Amino acid sequence: MTSQDEFRVDKQGVAARLRAAAMHIVNHPAWGHASLRWLTGLLGLGLFALVFTVPLDLGGQVAFAVVSFLVALLLRRVPGRLPTLAMIVFSVTASMRYIYWRFTETLGFETLLDNFFGTGLVLAELYALAVLLLGYFQTAWPLERKPLPMPADRSRWPSVDVMIPTYNEPLDVVKQTVFAAMGMDWPADRMQIFVLDDGRRPEFRDFCAEIGVGYLTRDDNRHAKAGNINAALKKTSSELVAIFDCDHIPARSFMQICVGWFLRDPKLAMLQTPHYFFSPDPFEKNLDTFRAVPNEGELFYGLVQDGNDLWNATFFCGSCAVIRRAPLEAIGGVAVETVTEDAHTALKLNRRGFNTAYLAIPQAAGLATESLSGHVGQRIRWARGMAQISRMDNPLTGPGLHLGQRLCYMNAMLHFFYGLPRIIFMTAPLAFLLFGAHVYQATAAMIAAFALPHLMHASITNSRMQGRFRHSFWNEVYESVLAWYILRPVLVAFINPRLGKFNVTAKGGVIDRSYFDWGIARPYIFLMGVNLVGLTIGLVKFSTHTGEAASTLAINLAWTIYNIVIIGASIAVASESRQVRRAPRVDATLRAVLTLSTGRTVVCKTEDFSQTGLGLLVPESLELPLGESLYVTLFRNEEEASFPAEIVFRNGPHLGLQFQEMSLPQQAALAQMTFARADLWASSWGHGERDTPLKALGGVMRIGVKGFGIFFVSLFRMLRAPRKALGPQASVDTGK
Amino acid sequence: MRIVAVASAKGGVGKTTVTASLAAALARAGRMVLAADLDPQNALRLHLGLDPREAGGSARATLEGVPWLSGCTAGPRGVVVLPYGQLTEDEREIFEQRLETDPQWLARHLQQLGLPDEALVLLDTPPGPSVYMRQALAAAELVLIITLPDAASYAALPLMDNLVRRYAGPRPGFRGQFYLINQLDSTRQLSADVAQVLRQRLGDRLLGGIHRDQAVCEALACDQSVIDYAHDSLASHDFVAAAAALARQLDAMPQVPA
Numbered sequence: 001m002t003s004q005d006e007f008r009v010d011k012q013g014v015a016a017r018l019r020a021a022a023m024h025i026v027n028h029p030a031w032g033h034a035s036l037r038w039l040t041g042l043l044g045l046g047l048f049a050l051v052f053t054v055p056l057d058l059g060g061q062v063a064f065a066v067v068s069f070l071v072a073l074l075l076r077r078v079p080g081r082l083p084t085l086a087m088i089v090f091s092v093t094a095s096m097r098y099i100y101w102r103f104t105e106t107l108g109f110e111t112l113l114d115n116f117f118g119t120g121l122v123l124a125e126l127y128a129l130a131v132l133l134l135g136y137f138q139t140a141w142p143l144e145r146k147p148l149p150m151p152a153d154r155s156r157w158p159s160v161d162v163m164i165p166t167y168n169e170p171l172d173v174v175k176q177t178v179f180a181a182m183g184m185d186w187p188a189d190r191m192q193i194f195v196l197d198d199g200r201r202p203e204f205r206d207f208c209a210e211i212g213v214g215y216l217t218r219d220d221n222r223h224a225k226a227g228n229i230n231a232a233l234k235k236t237s238s239e240l241v242a243i244f245d246c247d248h249i250p251a252r253s254f255m256q257i258c259v260g261w262f263l264r265d266p267k268l269a270m271l272q273t274p275h276y277f278f279s280p281d282p283f284e285k286n287l288d289t290f291r292a293v294p295n296e297g298e299l300f301y302g303l304v305q306d307g308n309d310l311w312n313a314t315f316f317c318g319s320c321a322v323i324r325r326a327p328l329e330a331i332g333g334v335a336v337e338t339v340t341e342d343a344h345t346a347l348k349l350n351r352r353g354f355n356t357a358y359l360a361i362p363q364a365a366g367l368a369t370e371s372l373s374g375h376v377g378q379r380i381r382w383a384r385g386m387a388q389i390s391r392m393d394n395p396l397t398g399p400g401l402h403l404g405q406r407l408c409y410m411n412a413m414l415h416f417f418y419g420l421p422r423i424i425f426m427t428a429p430l431a432f433l434l435f436g437a438h439v440y441q442a443t444a445a446m447i448a449a450f451a452l453p454h455l456m457h458a459s460i461t462n463s464r465m466q467g468r469f470r471h472s473f474w475n476e477v478y479e480s481v482l483a484w485y486i487l488r489p490v491l492v493a494f495i496n497p498r499l500g501k502f503n504v505t506a507k508g509g510v511i512d513r514s515y516f517d518w519g520i521a522r523p524y525i526f527l528m529g530v531n532l533v534g535l536t537i538g539l540v541k542f543s544t545h546t547g548e549a550a551s552t553l554a555i556n557l558a559w560t561i562y563n564i565v566i567i568g569a570s571i572a573v574a575s576e577s578r579q580v581r582r583a584p585r586v587d588a589t590l591r592a593v594l595t596l597s598t599g600r601t602v603v604c605k606t607e608d609f610s611q612t613g614l615g616l617l618v619p620e621s622l623e624l625p626l627g628e629s630l631y632v633t634l635f636r637n638e639e640e641a642s643f644p645a646e647i648v649f650r651n652g653p654h655l656g657l658q659f660q661e662m663s664l665p666q667q668a669a670l671a672q673m674t675f676a677r678a679d680l681w682a683s684s685w686g687h688g689e690r691d692t693p694l695k696a697l698g699g700v701m702r703i704g705v706k707g708f709g710i711f712f713v714s715l716f717r718m719l720r721a722p723r724k725a726l727g728p729q730a731s732v733d734t735g736k
Numbered sequence: 737m738r739i740v741a742v743a744s745a746k747g748g749v750g751k752t753t754v755t756a757s758l759a760a761a762l763a764r765a766g767r768m769v770l771a772a773d774l775d776p777q778n779a780l781r782l783h784l785g786l787d788p789r790e791a792g793g794s795a796r797a798t799l800e801g802v803p804w805l806s807g808c809t810a811g812p813r814g815v816v817v818l819p820y821g822q823l824t825e826d827e828r829e830i831f832e833q834r835l836e837t838d839p840q841w842l843a844r845h846l847q848q849l850g851l852p853d854e855a856l857v858l859l860d861t862p863p864g865p866s867v868y869m870r871q872a873l874a875a876a877e878l879v880l881i882i883t884l885p886d887a888a889s890y891a892a893l894p895l896m897d898n899l900v901r902r903y904a905g906p907r908p909g910f911r912g913q914f915y916l917i918n919q920l921d922s923t924r925q926l927s928a929d930v931a932q933v934l935r936q937r938l939g940d941r942l943l944g945g946i947h948r949d950q951a952v953c954e955a956l957a958c959d960q961s962v963i964d965y966a967h968d969s970l971a972s973h974d975f976v977a978a979a980a981a982l983a984r985q986l987d988a989m990p991q992v993p994a
Contacts (some may be wrong), residue, residue, distance in 0.1 A: 449815030593970045595923065603971035619968050631923050633970075638935055642923040 124421035142306035148260030179671035251678035269354035274301035302469030311404030340385025351400030419487030446549030565704030572707030756783030761979035763814035784915020
């Protein structure tokens with residue numbers, strides 16, 4: 001045995017003994033007394049307050065910070081939840097020491113200018129700290145709920161109404177969802193599917209009649225989707241209601257995975273599953289990070305909702321969820337007071353003592369919003385809705401919630417107020433570089449000694465907790481792009497929650513050529529401009545200053561360069577990549593067989609599929625003329641189905657097929673062989689590359705530099721031919 | 737030696753084609769395979785690429801009283817072929833009468849070949865009840881029943897089950913019957929529906945399916961195995977998969993000492 005092996009064995013032995021000792025303490029009967037629990041808690045808090053208030057000089061603070069960080073780095077290497085909790089404690093310590101020092105030592109502003117910028121910055125920091133702490137609370141212990149199997153006795157399976165609300169989406173999009181819903185494994189006599197058409201379109205009515213699913217309309221469109229569902233609730237009667245946005249295609253297993261918990265927990269009112277997208281969102285498309293970097297939604301569905309679940313505070317997200325009818329009717333149906341009816345509905349259910357649950361298993365997939373302006377519009381709606389809820393039905397007050405639920409809901413609301421703080425952070429060093437304001441009354445060394453531990457602990461702790469679902473520094477990119485746009489609607493909604501209307505996100509569009517979205521990028525181009533000016537002035541000053549003044553300049557310059565990188569990345573997002581196909585393609589390697597008109601067959605594999613065609617990989621020697629009609633067979637386990645198609649593309653081994661006219665049963669079979677298969681698209685979820693902060697920083701910097709390049713190229717083009725460079729004007733619908 | 741009888745209640749299901757293709761696929765997978773034809777049509781040898789002028793065969797050897805080994809020919813696809821042999825009508829009548837009185841004729845002669853334990857013998861039989869089918873069922877360790885995904889074949893399944901029960905069932909060392917669907921065609925609804933019913937009814941006993949494929953006919957015309965002729969065809973893939981499934985079943989069952 002080598003010494004390393006010995007060490008490993010020894011380490012395991014120590015870990016096991018520690019665990020046993022910890023369990024011994026945790027299971028001690030004395031904890032049954034509430035007074036002991038309170039006493040211990042107060043003692044802990046007292047000691048903690050001592051730790052973050054103890055004043056240390058520069059040397060002491062540096063020593064404390066270095067030791068803390070080294071311990072955290074060691075903890076990072078130990079798997080398990082206890083080390084994570086310990087890392088949170090170290091991070092909270094560093095941050096609390098920082099903010100305590102910040103408030104007690106750095107705020108002696110002298111001039112009005114200092115006061116203005118300095119107070120703004122410290123408030124923004126306070127906000128960031130609150131979100132950091134609430135985030136730790138919310139995600140420290142994800143519940144990781146597992147599905148419960150359904151009982152063998154099918155007579156106990158509840159009846160379900162599947163509701164698919166639609167307003168203006170094309171029939172082709174809605175069809176796929178309906179076909180997939182029809183293929184869900186559930187007793188046919190206990191499942192009814194309804195298309196809820198607020199567009200009242202005859203072709204939808206005819207389609208539903210032909211394939212035998214329900215079609216419901218109402219006389220007005222009051223309260224949009226929420227009102228649509230509420231109207232349908234009055235006309236239906238099943239025990240459970242499953243809701244899918246008309247472009248969220250459910251997997252065959254959806255019902256059986258979701259319903260088990262409703263049988264176990266009679267108070268369960270709502271169970272949510274992730275929203276999964278098989279097409280790239282604008283960030284992924286324009287930055288080319290699809291499936292390489294977790295997208296904006298993955299943190300919420302991968303971690304936040306799972307953390308909420310522990311506190312019985314899972315939010316309803318409007319789609320891919322099952323709701324029990326009785327509790328929903330008890331709160332008066334889906335909430336209509338705000339534009340985020342879904343989260344508000346969950347809040348109301350929780351207030352009435354019902355439970356909500358989350359299953360982190362993708363069981364439905366849909367199209368991501370294609371253009372950045374559409375994406376921004378959707379986020380504006382969420383942000384405005386959350387601000388509305390915080391005014392009209394604030395989770396911190398009112399009846400029915402326990403503290404954990406209040407804090408989870410609070411963080412969800414507070415999260416969307418990041419607009420102003422983010423802009424403050426992106427401009428803060430300019431206060432000094434441009435106006436000479438001293439926003440920090442401290443030496444550069446002290447700032448570094450207190451601020452760096454705060455930032456670095458937060459970074460490695462979040463990287464460990466979120467690593468599968470959000471890479472380091474990407475939070476900054478996502479928030480920076482949206483900051484400017486959600487700032488105003490959130491403030492408006494916060495001041496008067498009754499302003500504003502619901503806006504629908506259009507999907508399935510075409511971006512017929514690459515262009516740079518000046519409309520969206522304008523605020524960031526401005527920010528880039530002022531930061532570049534600040535950088536230049538700072539560099540000039542830096543060359544002539546020495547000593548403390550040079551250190552202060554260095555800190556501000558470093559911060560400015562970081563801001564330029566992040567703003568560069570935001571600008572890169574606004575550079576819309578070309579998107580030719582209307583029907584989204586999903587990359588998937590599936591077995592396929594061509595049956596030629598001669599009766600010969602060719603076994604091959606798919607490269608991607610869409611509603612209208614297939615991309616195949618065929619033997620290069622195979623001679624097939626364009627325009628040739630054939631059958632293509634797809635398989636799922638032992639089932640197979642053949643579809644008529646025509647060859648429309650051939651390049652070496654790559655073959656493109658377009659489906660020919662198909663009957664409705666054939667279309668349904670196609671949907672069930674492709675889009676409705678969670679086994680095809682869900683495997684990548686949460687299994688991407690884990691975060692490593694330095695690598696992520698490298699990635700973000702690369703994109704930032706690229707954005708920097710785009711900024712200058714676009715600027716140059718605009719100066720040469722102002723009209724042409726503007727491209728299609730994609731204005732943001734702020735919904736006002 | 738592992739003996740598998742390939743049988744069907746109905747004619748025209750492609751039994752000889754399936755036997756020859758499975759034998760070729762198993763030989764490609766490195767198995768030692770003897771394909772023995774018990775059908776007086778004597779067609780298996782053509783499916784396995786033997787020269788039509790090649791004499792020999794089990795019936796011929798039996799009538800002449802010479803060892804079977806002399807009736808075997810190593811074919812071009814790695815399969816040793818034991819044809820039925822060219823018989824006149826008179827000879828056939830005499831031969832079949834002898835088989836009536838000697839139910840262990842096939843089992844005994846196969847034992848006398850002295851094949852190694854791992855050798856695999858595939859028996860091609862004429863459709864429906866016959867003296868050859870009885871001999872094959874009496875000798876086989878396992879019966880592979882070929883069926884089409886159509887109503888007539890489905891209706892004939894009980895007949896085949898009865899034959900198996902009667903002539904092979906009670907014997908120790910008999911492992912029962914497995915099934916293979918031939919000429920699947922998912923572009924036709926009826927074919928797909930019957931295949932679905934068969935899958936449900938047969939469960940684990942269904943070894944797989946062979947899709948309808950023009951390459952199968954063309955391969956025979958070109959005197960090649962379909963796997964050599966059209967390697968990328970679905971039928972080739974199906975035969976390879978079915979051969980692997982058959983081999984898996986046999987490997988999972990410990991061999992009973994003769």
